[in-house]
Amino acid sequence: MRRFFRRNAAGYLFLTPWLVGFFLLALGPILASLYLGFTRYDMVSDPRWVGLDNYRYMFERDRRFWKALEVTFTYVALAVPLRLAMALAVAMLLDKGLRSIGMYRAIFYLPSILGASIAIAILWRAMFGIDGVVNQFLALFGIQGIGWITTPSTSIYTMVVLAMWQFGSPMLIFLAGLRSIPRDLYEAAEIDGTSRPRQFFRITLPLLAPVVFFNLVLQIIEAFKTFSSAFIISNGTGAPADSLLFYTVYLFNEAFRFFRMGYASALAWVLLVIIAVITAIAFATSKYWVHYENERD
Template identity: 50%
Template sequence: MTSATRTAPPDPRTAAQAQATRRPRRERQGPAYVFLTPWMLGVGLLTLLPMAVSLYLSFTDYDLFNAPRWVGLRNYVEMFTEDPRYWRSVGTTLLFVVVAVPLKLVLALGVALLLKGMRRARGFYRSAFYAPSLLGASMSIALVWRALYNDGGTVDGVLESVGIHTGGWVGDPDLAVFVVALLTVWQFGAPMVIFLAGLQQIPTDLYEAAALDGASRWRQFVSVTVPMLSPVLFFNLVLETIQSFQVFTPAYAISGGKGGPADSTNFYTLYLYERGFSDSHMGYASAMAWVLLLGIGAVTVVLFKTSRSWVFYQGEEA
């Protein structure tokens, strides 16, 4: 065999360089896991472990004082077939979501459009409209809201001055749920800011081209603004829907923690709280919590599935 046909031995320097380049990557993974440890401990101890315990308790009879007793699917069967208040709470929550979410998004988008067209004091008005969202779902704000809409409150007095006698929204079973909805709609600052950021990203060339084609303001809004803003609209829709299913503090404050009158403000989370902590049926409350989780997950999946037909992302092919 000639020297020309011999296979050259591997260069030890090349192998050493390759090993040197691989070693720092493995060495960098160690500190990464160290920094991730607090987060992983938090997720494990504060989220995953409580969820696992809650799932177990949903199959037990647990009253917070005695050891849990395994009952299988009895909590779920009672929930779906033997508890009419449960289904009333589901209906009340769905009504709240259907009313509050669209109104909040429409109001937030409308104010964002107004702020986009402003030239002076935009920062002031943006801060003023966002301020109610900073208050959050606090008990103090909910109590003030209850006083406004109660019998003899400010809203009742204004309506009576124009000949409309309601006797207070809080005490009316047909209007009490709308008091909670209006409080949620009033705090539209967060989606408004997101809408405003999305509106500022829409190229002005599109509006100029639509105007040259003779499109009116409404046609520009429908054909340019809505399609270009659809990803932001979808994001706000999903976020607000999930939050609306979990409403608790406003309903608790406005109803006095009883879900009244006539269970008109007995939202799902409020009824869950009542069964778990007032009635000491923690197993039943755990089952309700898991049904709520699955329900929110199902609604979110439906929103994602249906978004393919109306959400437009820049850069994707038509």
């Protein structure tokens, strides 16, 4: 017993802050929101058990829930592949012995580190407004622009463009991945007369597959979490006509504007399940991800 204690003491002592946080701020709340999801709770009176009512309402009658799913999945389906394609394309351009790569890398990464800020969301609203700079640019070609954000059919694309603008971090991960591909493979292919596109599909892509996959999973989860920019650009409500009703924005409104905490907890659990499915796929293939690259710099 004493030995058992001594063997474990140090580890658990160092883990104490995290353990407290894990139980109080992660596991506890996850279980609590599972419970709250079966209740009606307005924060004034105690939670009242309603069984499956929240979920039944959500799946059977709540149009806004389905709209939120539609908006979010549309965003994920557009923003993630476009951002990754952009990141990979630029990473490949930067990879092959280019001078001043450091400068380009810094410039391309800069938007990623600023992108989450409210300042950028405010900027985006102004840029894509009816007389914003985007329409000023289009006017040069005689195109009459519209209010890209106030028009429900186009508003989501302003968010997609914002996501594409922030291709920096997947680009950095791709760059690290590209560097681990041995150069002589390309030289051999060159001697054999293999064309460039063929080299890409036969060498680059297969060897980069784990990194592509890793980026994909990560970016999908990130995209599901999108909140601040969507909140600011949609005026906090998912406007116009719910076309920017991201799942997180809907959840926030249900919880903190209408104080339907029970229902919002049910919404949170559905989001958790969606993310868990994606994470499960990631873990099932985790043997690919863990490789440590010491970046040459």
